[in-house]
Amino acid sequence: MPVKAIQQFMLGTVLNTEPQARATLAALKNAGYEGIELCAFMTHPTGLMVRLMTKAAGMPTGNGGKLDWPALITMSGLQVVSLHYDLGSLERDPAAVLEEAKVYGTDTVVITGMYRFAYNDAAAVRELAARLNKAGAGLAKNGVRLLYHNHNCEQLRAGGDTRAWDILINETDPAACNFEFDSYWYTEGGGDAKAMMRRLGSRMKLWHINDRGTRQQGPAMTPILKTDSMELGTGNMDLEGLAAIAKDNGIDAVILESHRNWAEKSALKSAEISAKWLNAHF
Numbered sequence: 001m002p003v004k005a006i007q008q009f010m011l012g013t014v015l016n017t018e019p020q021a022r023a024t025l026a027a028l029k030n031a032g033y034e035g036i037e038l039c040a041f042m043t044h045p046t047g048l049m050v051r052l053m054t055k056a057a058g059m060p061t062g063n064g065g066k067l068d069w070p071a072l073i074t075m076s077g078l079q080v081v082s083l084h085y086d087l088g089s090l091e092r093d094p095a096a097v098l099e100e101a102k103v104y105g106t107d108t109v110v111i112t113g114m115y116r117f118a119y120n121d122a123a124a125v126r127e128l129a130a131r132l133n134k135a136g137a138g139l140a141k142n143g144v145r146l147l148y149h150n151h152n153c154e155q156l157r158a159g160g161d162t163r164a165w166d167i168l169i170n171e172t173d174p175a176a177c178n179f180e181f182d183s184y185w186y187t188e189g190g191g192d193a194k195a196m197m198r199r200l201g202s203r204m205k206l207w208h209i210n211d212r213g214t215r216q217q218g219p220a221m222t223p224i225l226k227t228d229s230m231e232l233g234t235g236n237m238d239l240e241g242l243a244a245i246a247k248d249n250g251i252d253a254v255i256l257e258s259h260r261n262w263a264e265k266s267a268l269k270s271a272e273i274s275a276k277w278l279n280a281h282f
Contacts, residue, residue: 002247004278005035005081006271007208007257008042014268015042016063018072025076027268031275035079037206037255038104039112040089043069070103081253082108082147082180082206086115087128090135090146098142108252109139110147110180110206122158122167129171136176147180147205148172152189169199178203180255183242184210184229194238197245207246207254211235211274215261229258231270232277243281254282 006028008015014024028036045065073080083101090097090109097109111132118124136146154165172178181204183193197204213235214225232239246254256278262270 002207002251002282003035003079003081003253004033004275004282005037005079005253005255006033007037007084007255008039009084010257010259010267010271012042012267014266015067018067021067021072022075024268025072025078028271028275029077031272032279033078033256033271033275035081035253035255036073036076037082037084037110037253037257038069038073038080039084040086041065041084043100073104080104080106081255082106082110084110084112084149087111087131087135090139091131094135094138098139098144101144107144108147108205109144110149112149113151113153117153119153119156119164120158122162125158125164125167126171129168129177132168132177133171133173134176136173140176145205146177148177149180149208150182151185155186155189155191165196169203174203178205180204180206180208182208182210182257183237184208184212184258187212187237188227193242194245197242197249201249204246204249205252207242207251208257209239209242209254209278210256210258211239212237228261230261231258231263232256232274234273239277240281254278 011024015021042065083106085097101109132146132148139146148168154168155163158164158167179200181197181200186193186196209232211230211232211234212227213230214227256271256274258270263273
């Protein structure tokens with residue numbers, strides 16, 4: 001059965017101090033989570049500009065980069081299912097990334113996405129596929145696998161009917177790079193998540209899960225509601241159907257991540273609600 005995990009990025013507001021981090025991780029364990037996916041933006045000190053940019057994007061990193069994460073993870077009893085890294089850092093110092101994977105006892109590194117990248121440029125996407133193959137081959141020699149995490153931008157057309165996704169899937173080597181599929185972002189981009197999950201098959205190693213819908217906030221100013229992230233089982237995505245395909249694909253972990261619109265405006269409360277769905281289905 002896949003490990004039930006959560007992405008650290010979701011928890012930036014509740015991991016600011018050692019006592020708060022210990023309490024948050026204990027609450028997640030108590031809710032039924034078995035693992036956590038760590039993010040380099042939050043396990044290492046980051047510059048002010050990065051913190052401001054992530055906060056503006058609805059993903060505040062908090063002060064977690066100042067904490068002793070190896071000790072916190074050991075104390076929590078949670079398994080580190082993977083490490084999120086940017087490709088540039090991995091290319092500049094693969095030895096450091098491998099050492100960190102060893103420290104946390106994980107065999108998986110995930111590329112979080114590309115900042116200011118031209119996904120509508122076929123040549124650029126082909127170059128990205130080549131970079132992923134090279135970086136992944138280097139990790140594989142040391143027993144660590146590389147995965148690519150999608151958002152909605154991979155569905156941009158990169159010439160004719162070809163989308164960036166098509167190039168990344170077709171031109172990455174399964175021996176070097178596979179995928180952590182995010183069904184929420186794929187759906188947000190207008191895609192059929194079930195069809196893509198079937199297409200990825202065994203190359204889909206991890207599943208980023210989120211629900212999608214609307215939450216009425218007081219009197220409506222307009223009848224048009226904007227979609228947003230929702231707790232699992234409270235939105236309009238066919239999560240049961242997606243879960244069936246994910247299980248058929250043999251995923252190693254199902255990982256919750258949302259960045260806003262939380263119940264009671266609390267990332268932890270939102271995670272606890274979603275855990276009930278995860279516990280019932282995994």
